Amino acid sequence: MGRVRSKDTKPEVRTRSAAHALGHRFRIHVADLPGKPDLANKARRWAIFVHGCFWHSHENCRLASKPRSNTGYWSDKLMRNQERDAIHVQALRDLGYQVLVVWECETRDDAKLREVLTAFLGGLSRPSENR
């Protein structure tokens, strides 16, 4: 198992409170969905991943600067993360989910975070299949 560093990171906690404050309900670390989304609502079919900028190679982000030593090891490792992320997002979309990635750097700015979440959650269509 190793360390549980990935659980309840600060960016995750901030994303959860922002989503709550906007009136949304969800479960966290949803283990039976692809990629174990950090936040998800199965009834409304949305899932959110909160990604660390370094570990998930956020493009053009200063938090994601590449390590300067052992570059072969790191680029392999980070590339595998990216591939896995893409597979998880696709798998969720195949299940009919709308998927949002919230980046660590976005969670550092309350206004930005609210804007990103509102754009995503506010724009979802109602689950018409649940008649």
Ligand SMILES: [Zn+2]
């Ligand atoms: Zn970033």
